[in-house]
Amino acid sequence: MTKIRIDYRIENGIELYMLVDESATKVDMSGRSIVDLDLESLVKCKNLTELDLTGNWLRTVDLQSLEECPSLERLKIGSNLLSSIQLDPLSHCTNLIFLSLDVNKLNRIDIRPLAQCCQLEELYLQSNNLHEIDLATLSYNSLLRFLRLDNNELYGIDLDPLSHCTRFQELFLEQNKISSIDLHPLARCENLEGLWLRNIGILSIDLLPLKDCNNLLWLDLSENHMKTVDISPLYHCSSLESFMIDETVPLMADIELQNEKWNPVLETYHSRVFWIGK
Template structure:
C-alpha cells in the first residue's frame, strides 16, 4: 500500500514510479496539482485499489484511469468540488467491482450512465449531501450488483426498478429525505438480507415484496411510521429489526413468533399504548429488547401502565432490556431470573413505587441497573450482594428516605451509585477499603452538606450533577 501526500511534482512522480507493483495507492490530500504526473501510473499495471481523499479542485478528472487496467476498487472521499465525471470509469474500467463516493458535500448532481458498461460492478456507495435526485436506470442489467448504498439529505424519492434484476443482498437508503418508497421491484431479490431505510420521512411502508427473501436486517428507525405490518416478513430469517423513533402506537409482534434467529428488536422512541410480548417467548436468540418511550424531544406522555415480562423467561440469551419512559406502576421481574445473560436493565422514568429485585440475584452478569426517575420509597439491594459484574446503579430522582448500600460491599466492579434528588435522611455506606479504586456516590445536595453522610472507607461523595 502506497500513501502519497501532496509534495512537489517530482516527488510525487518519483514515489509512484518507484512502486510499479503496488496494488493499493492512496492520495491522502487529493490528486497532484499537475495531472501529467499521473501518467506515471502507467507503471502501476497491477493497481487494484485507488483512494483519493480531500481533493480540493472544482472538478475531478479521472482520465488517468486509462493506465490502471486492473483496477477493482475506486474510492473518492471528501471531495470538495462540484463535479465528478465517471466517464473514464465506464470507458476504461469495465471490470471494476467497487465504487465508493463518500461525503462529497458540494456535488449536487451525478450522472451514473457511464456505469452501464461496468458489468462486474458489485458495490456502489454514494454519499452526496446536496443530491436531490438520482437516476438509477444505468444500473439496469448489472446482474452482479450486490450492494447499493445511497445517502443524501434531500432525496425525496427513488425508483428501484433498475435493480430488479440485480443480485442485491444489501440495500441501504438511510438518512435521505424519502417520503415514500415502492419496494415492489425487490420482489424477486430472494438473496436480499439487509434493508436500511432509517432516518427518512416515511409515513407508511409495505413489506409484502420482501416475502420469502433472506432478509435478516431491517432498519426503519427515525421515520414517521404510525404502524408496521410485519406479517410479510414473518418467515424471513430476521436477526435485527429496528423500528425505534417512529410514531407507532400499537404493533402486532405475532409474526415474529418462532423467529429463532432474532437477536435485536428496537421499539424505543415510539408512543406504544400496549405491548404483548407473548410472541417473543419463542425467540430463543433474542439478546436485546428496547421498548422505551418517546425521545426527549417529544412532550407526549406514555399511557402504558402495565407490562408482562413473563414471555421473556424463555429468552435465555437476553442481555439488554430497556422499558423506560412509560407510566408503569408495577412490574414483576421474576421472569428475568431465567435470563442469566442479562447485562443491562433499564426501568427508569416510570411510576414505580417499589420493585422486588430478588429475581436479579440469578443475573450474575448484570452490570447496569437503572431505576431513576420513578417514585420508589424503599428498596432492598440485598439481591445484588456480591454481584461480580455490577458497575452502575441508578436510583436518582426517586422518593427514597433510607438507603442501605451494605450489600454492595463486595461488588468488585462497582463504580458508582447515583442517588441524588432523593429525600435521603439515613444512608448506610459499607467499607470499600479492599478495592483498588473508590466507589463514587452521587448524593443529594442536602445530604452531602450535612453531617449525616457517614461514608465508609474508599468511597467518594459528589453531588449528582457533577458526577
C-alpha cells in the same frame, strides 16, 4: 484496460468526471458534494458489485443503468437529499445483498421491485420522513437479516411479511409514531437478536410472540406510554443481555414463574413485578 467516464456536477455548479476501469467491481463516489450525476456509462461495468454514493447532495438519482449490472451486491445512497426514488431497475439486480437509503428526505418509497432481490440481507431506511411503508414484498426476501426504519414518521406497520424471513436478526423501529404493534409475526424469527421499539408511541404490547425467540439479546421498550407490561414470555429468553423499559411502567409476570431461575438481566426487575395468578 478500457476506461469509462462518469460525469457529475458538484454543489458550486462545476462539472467534473470520474474515470473507472470497465472491469471495476467497486465504484466509490461518496463524499464528493455531488448534486447531479449520470450513471449511464455503468452499463458497461458488468462486474460491478458495489456502488457507493453516500454523503452527497443528490435530490434525485436515476438507477436505470443498474439494470445492466447483474452482479451488483451493495448499493449505498445514504446521507443525501432524496425525497423519492424509483427502485424498479433493481428488480434486475438479483444478487443485491445490501441497500442503504438512510438519512435522506424520503416521504414515500415503493419497495416492490426488491421482490426479485432474493439475496437481500440488509435494508436501511432510517432517518427519513416516511409516514407509511408496505412491507409485503419482504415475504420474498427470506434471507433478510436487518431492517432499519427508525427515526421516521410511521403511523403504523404490518410486520406479517417478516414471518417469512427465517434468518431475521434485528428490527429497528424506534422514534416513530406507531400507536400499536403486533409482534406475532416475529414468533417465526427464531434468530431474532434485537428489537428496538423506543419512543414509538405504543400504549400496550403483547410480548408472548417473543417466547420462542431464544436468541433475543436486546429489547428496548423505553420512552413509551404503556400502563403495564407482562414480562412472563421473556422468562424463556435466556440469552437476553439488555432489557430497557421506563421505571414508571408497572411490570407483571405469572406467579408460577416467581421462584424459577430467570435471566440475570430480568431478575434485576423483580422488585417491580406484580406476580399474577391464574
